[in-house]
Amino acid sequence: MSKKQPSILVVNDDGITAPGIKVLIEEMQKLGQVTVVAPEGPQSGTGHAITIGKPLRIDRVYIYPDVEMYKCSGTPVDCVKLAVNQVFKGRKPDICVSGINHGLNSSINVLYSGTMSAAVEGAIEAIPSIGFSYDDLETDADFSNCRPYVRSIAKQVLAKGLAKGTLLNVNFPKTDRINGIKICRQADAKWAEEFDERKDPNNRSYYWLTGVFQLRDRGEDTDVWALQNDYVSIVPVQFDMTAHHAIPDLNSWEFEIQ
Template identity: 75%
Template sequence: MSKQQPTILVVNDDGITAPGIKALMETVQQLGRVVVVAPDSPQSGMGHAITIGKPLRLDRVELYDGVEMYKCSGTPVDCVKLAVNRIFRGKKPDLCVSGINHGLNNSINVLYSGTMSAAVEGAIEGIPSIGFSLDDYTLQANFKPCLQYVRQIAEQVLQRGLPSGTLLNVNFPAGDNLKGIKVCRQAHGKWAEEFDERMDPHKRPYYWLTGEFQLNDQGQDTDVWALDNNYASVVPVQFDMTAHHAISVLNSWGL
């Protein structure tokens, strides 16, 4: 750690008033100077969306004593972009933490998650970045049992950095029986959608997205396995989406 106090950007996708971001902010405050930039409304499932067709608001708010906080009208990724460009102004933070999300972001959920996309954007900016999520969707989620691990992982990343082009996806099981941490890969899985069709008062149909997670992976080295066995899962994530192993296959096609 540098002798100067490190600066830490805290973001999320559940919105600036979510209990999860308060728990995360209070935990990393022990490690450095914190700046919070979070959406002014819930942005779950926003993935890596950015706001192109309309302008953004970024306003200072005073929610907790002595904490520099801003609410943003955009997506989680917009929050990171605005933080880097308008608040830190080129002097990048030493760490970007996102969450703690109310709900898991393991397996394929890394793609849909605004929490994780904010952390991905931090990593694209060259900032060591971590997304944290807890297996509890409720406002009453108990973050306490995982906070010592949040602190430990954040501290390690501040000290050691992360391999170039990577970030961390950290998920916690609910409850206080946490057995420790497992470094994992993303489990193969997908959502099987079941749209709930309803009729509006004008007899026109509309659809609610709903569905069930399907695990297609029996590996014991996955995030799903770790969480099922009461471990916190830590998956290193990259934003190079190239399927390098498929390049030779395609070259053999003679396109």
């Protein structure tokens, strides 16, 4: 009797026709049975947004041979929710992989990322999940160096699983030669936002968000350091946002209720 192939859910935030998802699909087909549920258009920067107050649509599409694919009118998180509840009918896939995102999701970017939020939603559903991102925003980005690492990391997760409430944030440097993999912590950094004010034909102001990435962390155990030194960074991420270390201090406060 042949061994049953793992079931693999593929999602992203760049849209169902993005080059990065094609690469991820091709690599996952080497590991198991692939099902794709992805936004019908770009959804970058949507974070963990879900659609409330208007209907969601999910439609079967035929883009790549031998792949069950659906486009979704909602966000990346909507895609995972619909995949679990409507496509898989409550049966959980063996793994959820998101990406490959065009652009890094290292450091603080993990909070804004639709790619990572889709993976987080997979983890909330108790599905071992990974978000993949690559340091290249171009539509003709060359993912060749990413491919063996994508496959190897997913293979390890399928074989060994992940701790409860944990998922992986994987980022690839843009380089001719990757030096290997580093298990990292998230770097301490933030965006210093600026808004470019312009005027429309009616002389009303509108704004384009711009900003500068400010790295406040010089540690050599961070995802930013790893990427700057041509390593693949893997950061284990959790969706429990409790600051456990702050609880003892807060318990020492005296609240005066009048």
